[in-house]
Each structure stands twice: as structure tokens, then as C-alpha cells.
Amino acid sequence: EEEEEEEKKEETQPEEQGPSIQNLDFWPKLITLIVSIIEEDRNSYTPVINQFPQELDVGKVSAEVMWTLFAQDMKYALEEHEKHHLCRTSDYMNLHFKVKWLYNEYVKELPSFADAVPEYPAWFLQFVLAWLAENEEVSLEFMHGALDRDKREGFQQTSEHALFSSSVVDIFTQLNQSFEIIKKLDCPDPSVMAHYNRRFAKTITKVLLLYCTILTRSFPSYCEKEKTPCVLMNNIQQMRVLLERMFESMGAKQLDTEAADILNDLQVKLSTILDNFSVIFAKSFQTRINGCMRQMAELLYQMKGPPNQNTAEADADATLRPLMEFLDEKLSIFADICEKTVLKRILKDLWKLVLSSLEKTVVLPQSNDSLGAQILTAAKGLSNLKGGEARTLTPKQCVVIDAGLETIKQYFHAGGNGLKKAFVEKSSELASLRYALSLYSQSTDALIKTFVTTQHSQVHDGMGIRITGNEKIRPDGSGVGKPVGEAVLQVDMMLGKERKVNVRVIAVNDMKWQTSGMFRPFVEVSMAGPFLADKKRKFTTKSKNNSWTAKFNETFQFILGNESADCYELQVTVKDYCFGRADRVVGLAVVQLRDVADRKSCVCWCPLGSRVRTDETGVTVMRILSQRPADEVAKEFVKLKSETRPAEEGR
Structure with missing residues (x-):
């Protein structure tokens, strides 16, 4: 009986397990066994056999043979595991560390392996990448937790000297x-390490950009608190600093190109996010700044008399007082709680806001209407400043603003601690304001000349007008994508002593116009340019009944002023005549005489557009002219350039 029980015990005892795809238990045991064999060969046989002349190192021979056989089995086993992934990624990582230790301890220094890149990192590549993918999920979860914790604590600074909050550090x-775990793998294969770095760079990008996305959604709601948005911007800046350090620890210049590009691209994105935060934060002060500007405008408008350079600086200081009090209050706070880089960004955006508001509120006041609406209002001789006459700056007031600009520049430069002088001088806002001031003192003729000589893309981006020798030579197509019609004009230049231009309105073809009533198109032809105040500037054809392609064949003669033909342009406005109410614009075109001046006679085929479009210079000229309601030429020019085809057409 005792013998039978022993046999049963032997049968129930499990045999020593071989390799399995269910687990990795076999391989650490095999490594332990290999190590014991190599150690025994090294310690027991080498001292004896080394007595012979050939100095055979049995330990090294044993290590080489064992590793070669082990490598073959390990590689095939991991290929099988890769198909099924039945074990945890952490188990594969632990096995990777054991294999690395075996190689470094017994194989690395062997003559046949000394100069070769080992193969074992490539066996584990997919498992390490899988671990990195799992780690990404952990990192994202950790980021959410750190951000929620930081939010509950009110985004407090981590210490007196650290201006950022805890979530970034965490x-x-x-x-x-x-990444320390990846570094501890001591991967000797650069191509495999490149894969690790690329994958981890993507994790860093995903975590940091998601953090920024969450902050972006809530950032505007924090702007009322002043301190919190500064801390959040400091957080983004600190991210950039810590990202740079991580870039260094990952190898910096030795880093794989693709991984480096991913991290460099992330650095650029973080910088852009910081820029956007700064713009949003600065704009939260827009209403306050506009209020300061209105107070400044009232102080400025009270300054009468001739220009006086001796008192300009004192007058400017008095005018700027509301703005300077506001800036002093805010910037003293920001200087204490913002990282230097963040403070510079806020200063830049406040500088842009201040100058833009100065231009729009004091120099060229705007109403709440669209530019077109306010210009039309001004053109009708009404005020575009509520409760009074449209105000224009006197020469004295222009001098005061000029002096005030110098004060504002010095304030933002702050003796070298603020914005660089080069940035201030080259800023587009300063250039725009200076240009507006320079145009302010110019005559209406000079301003119209500036408009005509700079605005070459008023209708259809200046494209589409075809010029032929006569009306019988018809060009192909319309010249542009979607014209609302085509005006055909003959222009005869007679630039002798009398400087005359004859314009024959031949026809308007293929007008796009829907109306439930009678359609009665007619054409207004206007000449725009300097020194035309005492000359006829507009002619009108007779109207045609229900004709979407209308022949007019009417000729008009304009007399130019004493400037070159380059300073003049024809505007053709096709309208639908309406009895008892304003005529409606069907479409318009602009022919600049510079394009036809070298021809004595030609025919222009002009695709009609819905409105005139201008650049910043054109807008500035229009605003200044719109503030001259007593000037008939200015009023007429602004009205001409503001006419627009209605969206609802003729219905």
C-alpha cells in the first residue's frame, strides 16, 4: 500500500513546466540556470584548463554557447508571444530587464560580441511600445487628477518664488x-531607442496639449480674477521650460530626428497657446481701455488754440492721465505675479490694444455701426459721435497726440525692462496710427489721390477687366468667377491742354438681378481724383425697361484736374431705378486711368462686383473723409465708395 501511495504522489506531482504563451515563468528560471552553469564553468574549469598553453577560458566559451542557444529560443518564443499578447506588459518589461542583465553581465565583453549591436532589444520592441501605450493612458489619467486637484485649490503658486501652480510640476x-524606466533599459540599439523616443514624444504631446485644451475652454472665465490667468499663463511657460529639460534628458541633439521634430513642434504649439492666452487676457481689459480713451478724447477736445510744441508734452500728460492710472494699477500687479516671458507677452498685447483703441476712439472715432454704415451716416452730414457734431482733430490736438505717443512708447519700454524699442517702433499699430495722423492734416484732394493711387484691388481683387481696340473685338469669358453683370465702356483719352476723357457707355450685359416688379437699369459714371471740385464728376444714363442685357450708347465728357492720369479712376455703378425710394445697386466696376492712359481709344469689358473693397490705407482715408460732412467732394466720394449691392437684390 505504501508503495502504491508513493507512485500516486509521483504521478500527481507536476512535471517541470517548459515555455508557455500563457505566462513567462519559464524564462527567469532558465536565466538563473544558465547563470549557474556559466559560473560553474568559469570557477571550476577555467583555472584548471588555463594551465595549458592555449589559455582556453571555459567560462567565456560557456557564456557564448549558452547565450547563442538562449537567444535563438528567446527570440522565437517572443515572436509567438507577440501574436497573442497573453501576459501583462509589465511582465515583458521585467523579463526585458533580466535579459539585459544577463547580456551585460556575461556576454557584452566577449570578443565575438564586443563591437556588435546586440539583437535582444529588437525582440522586445513591440512589448515596450505596448507598455508605453498603456503608460500614456496612465499619464492622461494622472494629468486629469493633477489638474482637478489644482483647480480645487484655486491654482495657487507652489511657493513664494515659484509663480506657477502644482499641476505642471506633478x-x-x-x-x-x-521615461526613467525607458532610460534604465540602457538600450544599446539606436534604431530601437528611436522608436521608444518617438512613441514617448507622442505621449508628452498628447498629455500637454490636452492639459492646454482643458485650460483653454475655461481660461476666459478666469480673466476677471487677474491673478489666476497670470498663474495659468505661468503654467504654460513653465511647461515650455520643463519640456526643454526633458528634451535634454532624452538626448537633445543626439535625439532621433522624428522624435526631435515632434517635441520641437510641441514647443511651438505651447508658445502659440501662450500667445492666445495673452491676447484673451489683454482683451478682457478692452472695455476699460476704451473707457480711458473716451475720457482722454474729452480732455483732448477741450484743448483749443494754435499748436504749441513747448506745452505739447504737458498737454499730453494731462490727456493721458486716465490711461496711465489704469496701466500703473494693472502692470504693478502683473510685474509681481507673472514670469518675465509672460509679462512681455501681456505688455505686447496691451500695447497693441492701447494704440488700436487710441486710433479708433480718439483719432478716427467709430460708432457701433459697420464701417460702411457709419461712413454713409457721415456722408449724409450726420454725426458719427453720439450727441454732437462729428469731431475732427485740430492741428494742436494732433501735436498733443504725437507727444502722447512718445510718452506711451517710453512707458512700455520701461527703461529697457519692458518691450524692446525695435518691437515698439516696428509695430503695425504704431505705423497705422502715425499714418492716420499724417493723413489727418492732408487736404481732401490729397486724400483722394492717396486712395486712387493705392487701391488697385477694389472690385474682384482688381482682376477681370479686359481691354480691346473696339467693341467688335469681344474677349472670351468673364475674366472672373461670378460677376453680377458686365459693363462695356469706350474710353477716349484726350490729354492735351484741356485734359479731357470721353466715356461712352456702350452696354451692360447679363445682369444678375431678381425683382418682383419692373426692372429699370441705368448707369452712373463717376470720375474720382484730385482737383475736381469745380468740375462735373458724375453723369447718368437713361434707364431701360426690363432689360437684363441693356444697350445704352451714351457718351459723356470729363475734364481732369492738373495731376497725372494715374491719380484718376472711373467708377461705373449700375442701378435699378425705383420711383419714390432709393435706387438699388445692381453692381459696380472701377477702371483706373493708369491702365488705359497709354491708349488713345479702347473698349473696357468690366465684370461687375457687389461692392468696393479696400485695404487699411483705404479704410483710413475713408474714415477721415467721412468726418468732413461740410466738404461736398469728401461726402460725395465716401458715398460713392460705400454703395453696396443689397443681399436681397430687387425683391
């Missing part, structure tokens, strides 16, 4: 811990 601590 996130990078976790990311660095993750």
Missing part, C-alpha cells in the same frame, strides 16, 4: 518617472 514628475 505632470512632469510623472512623465519623468515614466
Whole structure:
């Protein structure tokens, strides 16, 4: 009986397990066994056999044979595991560390392996990438937790000297811990390490950009608190600093190109996000700044008399007082709680806001209407400043603003601690304001000349007008994508002593116009340019009944002023005549005489557009002219350039 029981015990005892795709238990045991064999060969046989002349190192021979056989089995086993992934990624990572230790301890220094890149990192590549993918999920979860915790605590600074809050530090601590594990693999294969770095760079990008996305959604709601948005911007800046350090620890210049590009691209995106935050934060002060500007405008408009350079600086200081009090209050706070880089960004955006508001509120006041609406209002001789006459700056007031600009520049430069002088001088806002001031003192003729000589893309981006020798030579197509019609004009230049231009309105073809009533198209032809105040500037054809392609064949003669033909342009406005109410614009075209001046006679085929479009210079000229309601030429020019085809057409 005892013998039978022993046999049963032997049968129930499990045999020593071989390799399995269910687990990795076999391989650490095999490594332990290999190590014991190599150690025994090294310690027991080498001292004895080394006595012979050939100095055979049995330990090294044993290590080489064992590793070669082990490598073959390990590689095939991991290929099988790769198909099924039945074990945890952490188990594969642990096995990777054991294999690395075996190689470094017994194989690395062998003559046949000394100069070769080992193969074992490539066996584990997919498992390490899988671990990195899992780690990404952990990192994202950790980021959410760190951000929620930080939010509950009110985004407090981590210490007196650190201007950022805890979430940034926590996130990078976790990311660095993750990368430390990769670094401890001591991967000797650069191509495999490149894969690790690329994958981890994507994790860093995903975590940091998601953090920024969450902050972006809530950032505007924090702007009332002043301190919190500064801390959040400091957080983004600190991210950029810590990202640079991580870039260094990952190898910096030795880093794989693709991984480096991913991290460099992330750095650019973080910089853009910081820029956007700064713009949003600065714009939260827009209403306050506009209020300061209105107070400044009232102080400025009270300054009468001739220009006086001796008192200009004192007058400017008095005018700027509301703005300077506001800036002093805010910037003293920002200087204490913002990182230097963040403060510079806020200063840049406040500088742009201040100058833009100065131009739009004081120099060229705007109403709440669209530019077209306010210009039309001004053109009708009404005020575009509520409760009074349209105000224009006197020469004295222009001098005061000029002096005030110098004060504002010095304030933002702050003796070298603020914005660089080069940035201030080259800023487009300063150029625009200076240009507006320079145009302010110019005559209406000079301003119209500036408009005509700079605005070459008023209708259809200046494209589409075809010029032929006579009306019988018809060009192909319309010249542009979707014209609302085509005006055909003959222009005869007679630039002798009398400087005359004859314009024959031949026809308007293929007008796009829907109306439920009678359609009665007619054409207005206007000449725009300097020194035309005492000359006829507009002619009108007779109207045609229900004709969408209408022949007019009417000729008009304009007399130019004493400037070159380049300073003049014809505007053709096709309208639908309406009895008892305003005529409606069907479409318009602009022919600049510079394009036809070298021809004595030609025919222009002009695709009609819905309105005139201008650049910043054109808008500035229009605003200044719109503030001259007593000037008939200015009023007429502004009205001409503001006419627009209605969206509802003729219905």
C-alpha cells in the first residue's frame, strides 16, 4: 500500500513546466540556470584548463554557447508571444530587464560580441511600445487628477518664488518617472531607442496639449480674477521650460530626428497657446481701455488754440492721465505675479490694444455701426459721435497726440525692462496710427489721390477687366468667377491742354438681378481724383425697361484736374431705378486711368462686383473723409465708395 501511495504522489506531482504563451515563468528560471552553469564553468574549469598553453577560458566559451542557444529560443518564443499578447506588459518589461542583465553581465565583453549591436532589444520592441501605450493612458489619467486637484485649490503658486501652480510640476514628475524606466533599459540599439523616443514624444504631446485644451475652454472665465490667468499663463511657460529639460534628458541633439521634430513642434504649439492666452487676457481689459480713451478724447477736445510744441508734452500728460492710472494699477500687479516671458507677452498685447483703441476712439472715432454704415451716416452730414457734431482733430490736438505717443512708447519700454524699442517702433499699430495722423492734416484732394493711387484691388481683387481696340473685338469669358453683370465702356483719352476723357457707355450685359416688379437699369459714371471740385464728376444714363442685357450708347465728357492720369479712376455703378425710394445697386466696376492712359481709344469689358473693397490705407482715408460732412467732394466720394449691392437684390 505504501508503495502504491508513493507512485500516486509521483504521478500527481507536476512535471517541470517548459515555455508557455500563457505566462513567462519559464524564462527567469532558465536565466538563473544558465547563470549557474556559466559560473560553474568559469570557477571550476577555467583555472584548471588555463594551465595549458592555449589559455582556453571555459567560462567565456560557456557564456557564448549558452547565450547563442538562449537567444535563438528567446527570440522565437517572443515572436509567438507577440501574436497573442497573453501576459501583462509589465511582465515583458521585467523579463526585458533580466535579459539585459544577463547580456551585460556575461556576454557584452566577449570578443565575438564586443563591437556588435546586440539583437535582444529588437525582440522586445513591440512589448515596450505596448507598455508605453498603456503608460500614456496612465499619464492622461494622472494629468486629469493633477489638474482637478489644482483647480480645487484655486491654482495657487507652489511657493513664494515659484509663480506657477502644482499641476505642471506633478505632470512632469510623472512623465519623468515614466521615461526613467525607458532610460534604465540602457538600450544599446539606436534604431530601437528611436522608436521608444518617438512613441514617448507622442505621449508628452498628447498629455500637454490636452492639459492646454482643458485650460483653454475655461481660461476666459478666469480673466476677471487677474491673478489666476497670470498663474495659468505661468503654467504654460513653465511647461515650455520643463519640456526643454526633458528634451535634454532624452538626448537633445543626439535625439532621433522624428522624435526631435515632434517635441520641437510641441514647443511651438505651447508658445502659440501662450500667445492666445495673452491676447484673451489683454482683451478682457478692452472695455476699460476704451473707457480711458473716451475720457482722454474729452480732455483732448477741450484743448483749443494754435499748436504749441513747448506745452505739447504737458498737454499730453494731462490727456493721458486716465490711461496711465489704469496701466500703473494693472502692470504693478502683473510685474509681481507673472514670469518675465509672460509679462512681455501681456505688455505686447496691451500695447497693441492701447494704440488700436487710441486710433479708433480718439483719432478716427467709430460708432457701433459697420464701417460702411457709419461712413454713409457721415456722408449724409450726420454725426458719427453720439450727441454732437462729428469731431475732427485740430492741428494742436494732433501735436498733443504725437507727444502722447512718445510718452506711451517710453512707458512700455520701461527703461529697457519692458518691450524692446525695435518691437515698439516696428509695430503695425504704431505705423497705422502715425499714418492716420499724417493723413489727418492732408487736404481732401490729397486724400483722394492717396486712395486712387493705392487701391488697385477694389472690385474682384482688381482682376477681370479686359481691354480691346473696339467693341467688335469681344474677349472670351468673364475674366472672373461670378460677376453680377458686365459693363462695356469706350474710353477716349484726350490729354492735351484741356485734359479731357470721353466715356461712352456702350452696354451692360447679363445682369444678375431678381425683382418682383419692373426692372429699370441705368448707369452712373463717376470720375474720382484730385482737383475736381469745380468740375462735373458724375453723369447718368437713361434707364431701360426690363432689360437684363441693356444697350445704352451714351457718351459723356470729363475734364481732369492738373495731376497725372494715374491719380484718376472711373467708377461705373449700375442701378435699378425705383420711383419714390432709393435706387438699388445692381453692381459696380472701377477702371483706373493708369491702365488705359497709354491708349488713345479702347473698349473696357468690366465684370461687375457687389461692392468696393479696400485695404487699411483705404479704410483710413475713408474714415477721415467721412468726418468732413461740410466738404461736398469728401461726402460725395465716401458715398460713392460705400454703395453696396443689397443681399436681397430687387425683391
